[in-house]
Amino acid sequence: MNFPYELVLLLPAAFALGWWASRRAGANRSGAEVSELSSDYFRGLNYLLNEEQDKAIEVFLKLAEYNRDTVETHLALGNLFRRRGEVDRAIRLHQHLVSRPGLSGAMKTVALLELGEDYMRAGLLDRAEALFADLVAMDAHAPSALHHLIAIYQHERDWHKAIEHARRLEVMTGEDETPMIAQFFCELADRAHQHGASAEAGDYLRKAFECQADCVRAFMLTARLQSEEGRHAEAVEAYEAAINADIAFTPEILPPLLNSYARSQQMERAEIFLRDMLGRYHGISPVLALANLYRQRDGERAAIDFLTSQLRQRPSVRGLMALIDATMDKAEGEVRENFLILRDLTRKLLEGQAMYRCSRCGFGAKAHHWQCPSCKSWSTIRPIHGVASE
Template identity: 45%
Template sequence: MELLWLLLPVAAASGWLAAKRSGKPREAPGYNGTPSYFRGLNYLLNEQPDKAIDVFVEMLEVDSETVETHLALGNLFRRRGEVDRAIRIHQNLIARPTLSRDQRAQGLLELGQDYMRAGLFDRAENLFTELGEMNMYQEQALENLRVIYQQEKDWEKCLQVSARLEQLSGQSLGTERAHFYCELAEEALSAKDNDQARSLLKKAQGCDANCVRATLLLGELEAAAGSCKAAIRTFKRIENQDLTYMAEALPTLLACYRQVGSQNELMDYLHHLVERGSGIATALALVDLIQEEEGEKSALRFLNDHLQRHPDLEGLDRLIGLNLSAGGKRATETLGILQQLLGRLLEEHPSYLCNHCGFTAKMLHWQCPGCQWWGSIKPVRGPGQGKH
């Protein structure tokens, strides 16, 4: 409603201006306006704001002096979620032949954003492409095109647009481009074209040397091809890219070490990772390995010691599990209850968190569903471990 009261004087003034320019005599400026003004006012007083808005918007003649008002109004409507109305205002605006080049471009940019808001991506794409061809508002147009192509999962076009955006803005989009190559690589992988996938992943690494996703996919590729040593070498790169993601590589990494039969090397490497603060997943893998090689007591001693320094729910859960098999009857009962409660806490605990918008998830997304950023979601460490 408050928007309507805002429109009221604008509409009146517009009517008055039009009348003034047409040379008709006038007694006084303001609310002595045209029949449509009163029609609109009438709707307003009868609490029919929709009709009132339409009348007032119709009254706003488009000319060089009211273009700004139209743009502002349309923008306002879009931001209030009244996209249909915003579209009508902006369509009406760009249909005028008298607009300057810049005014028309502004109208197109706004209308394109309306279409995106309404989910009409095809139409939005046409407008933003037209803007690009006009050499007007290119950066905004390309930004919007990138969002559209991401939505449509057209990764080739995402790459093209990003390259042009980089040229225009001078800012690196290496992280995003690497993810687009990874998306293409995953498509190649599901089409069983491993060579193509490999070459795309190399390109991803060329865009962003720290692209963990490309490293993970390359490692999986090597492992699947039976090249366990190459897979291990590849996965080890994650250590210097972003240690927090090491947990993602762990299952295949462990399997590869088993395959080549070097448990001692694995033991050393896991110790090294844990010391560098790689998180609970690595520590628990090490607990398993110690239990296997040196028995339960050693495993328990290691875990106890580790949890003193890095308290963690998942670690606590394993500690109880190890104690359960050793304890007496009373202790076993208590520990059983503790473990149950802990299980419930762990279930509610999110495993992944977006560092940009705070979105939490149970599985890893490379593009955040909340804020659409790439590579901003990371594995979460347990309570007491703090942020990294």
């Protein structure tokens, strides 16, 4: 059975409810009622586990009606409403819970945390922010509230506040959030660069490196700034450092790096670096770059020989296309026509392919994103390696 993880989160509340229901029923009610109540509860749980949420809600509503003071049932229900997209119902339920007299402080803060998540889902970010800030100030569920606040500031692209709260989270939990904070500084650097403030961008990049000395994105941005200022030799250093920091980003880094090699007339260095990469990287990008280099330096024949030998070791549609392109120039008549058809077919094979995938949630994308649009993790979207991709 597929076991959705949100349901696992509901289980403690559901089990607590079952325990409570059976204990209470045992104390106050007859045997018949005990079995009715617990069979209802287990029926509801069963629906939950089978993702039959409509039926689960029906059963749990009945249980909540029967035991008006069962906070856990309400929490489980509210959570279900929110996950089904019935945010208004979830908000009403949690607001009702929060305003209930006699609710314990601990349960009240749980309900507030849930209400904050409802507001977030409803897009009422101001209300959610105020609520989570209150919880942090009360030191109640502060790590969860801080996580939500950081998510809100990321959504609003308020990177300064995101950094401030990530640092508070680090102090509170002792966990290392520096790779995420480095990304926030890179966002600030990127924004400054877009506004033409390169000195400011440089300052943010230094802060990104202070957080994470091997931050690939900070190396790439540094190289881009240097290359735009005509400092191509320095850009080569920074781009090479980026590849050495995380070789998985090679398809992103290689095109501007090749440009910087050419601009700084360091083609020998380029060949040495690319040759070295062949041993430690299994994608096709460095092969294509080397083939191009050999074509320009030694002619088409050398490029074709190199490509053929490499394609045997790493089959790749993009490599095949480069080989077709190289061979086609020499072909004539019917053979050339066939090559054109082949090239068309291989291009169609590559079209529509997701080139990147999130290593956290599996989200597929055609373009690279530093933050996964789906699960919001940073630096988890990576080029896909395989015959039809990198």
